[in-house]
Amino acid sequence: MTDYTLHCFVESGNAYKVALMLQLAGADWQPVWNDFFRGGSRTPEFLALNEMGEVPVLVDHTQDDLTLSQSALILWHLADRYDQFAARNANEHREVLRWMFWDNHKLTSYIATYRFLVRFAGKEGSPEAEFMKGRAISAIKVFERHLTGRDWVAADRPTIADISCAGYLFWPDHYGMDWKDFPAIAAWTERLKTLKNWAAPEAILPSGPQG
Numbered sequence: 001m002t003d004y005t006l007h008c009f010v011e012s013g014n015a016y017k018v019a020l021m022l023q024l025a026g027a028d029w030q031p032v033w034n035d036f037f038r039g040g041s042r043t044p045e046f047l048a049l050n051e052m053g054e055v056p057v058l059v060d061h062t063q064d065d066l067t068l069s070q071s072a073l074i075l076w077h078l079a080d081r082y083d084q085f086a087a088r089n090a091n092e093h094r095e096v097l098r099w100m101f102w103d104n105h106k107l108t109s110y111i112a113t114y115r116f117l118v119r120f121a122g123k124e125g126s127p128e129a130e131f132m133k134g135r136a137i138s139a140i141k142v143f144e145r146h147l148t149g150r151d152w153v154a155a156d157r158p159t160i161a162d163i164s165c166a167g168y169l170f171w172p173d174h175y176g177m178d179w180k181d182f183p184a185i186a187a188w189t190e191r192l193k194t195l196k197n198w199a200a201p202e203a204i205l206p207s208g209p210q211g
């Protein structure tokens with residue numbers, strides 16, 4: 001039995017946040033594929049794990065199968081366990097939380113919804129997609145301004161705020177963006193790739209049932 005089980009699927013940037021954290025921390029974990037596009041997050045079994053019906057879910061076998069949802073909370077839990085990517089003082093705590101809340105509300109949620117509409121729902125050019133595109137671009141501009149002149153999101157080293165914000169940012173081509181137009185984001189994503197154990201979503205998340 002591994003230390004952790006992560007319920008996930010490769011198209012999920014929210015799951016990637018947790019998988020990347022586990023990977024960077026060198027944790028002992030296994031993925032369990034969720035058949036999201038055929039209702040896998042709405043089955044009675046999955047709703048028993050997470051009443052919110054959302055992936056990712058992490059089961060912590062080192063703590064009596066403690067079952068956690070919400071990627072931000074899961075990242076916080078893992079940062080505590082591994083003492084890596086954690087805030088180290090009150091100011092960093094505030095900054096980490098501030099950027100993780102912002103990421104969950106604006107950066108990830110607008111990009112993920114826009115990407116879903118254009119990549120998976122065939123809604124490119126629809127009014128709802130155009131609205132989400134505008135919201136996503138405005139969040140991306142905020143992020144570009146924040147990263148200009150700094151290496152990391154919330155401290156002088158990478159923290160879980162970086163991991164959270166990175167969920168969907170290795171897939172700009174999935175939602176018609178090019179980071180050459182956003183040089184600070186381009187540099188930051190390249191910086192993340194230099195972290196020991198970094199891996200792309202497709203390398204660590206499952207795309208179908210495991211054998």
Ligand SMILES: N[C@@H](CCC(=O)N[C@@H](CS)C(=O)NCC(=O)O)C(=O)O
Pocket residue numbers: 011012013014015041052053054055056069070071072104
């Ligand atoms: N804030 C949540 C968002 C999770 C989320 O939206 N997950 C998507 C897959 S990437 C999902 O399961 N959506 C199902 C739904 O919204 O009903 C987190 O960070 O874990």
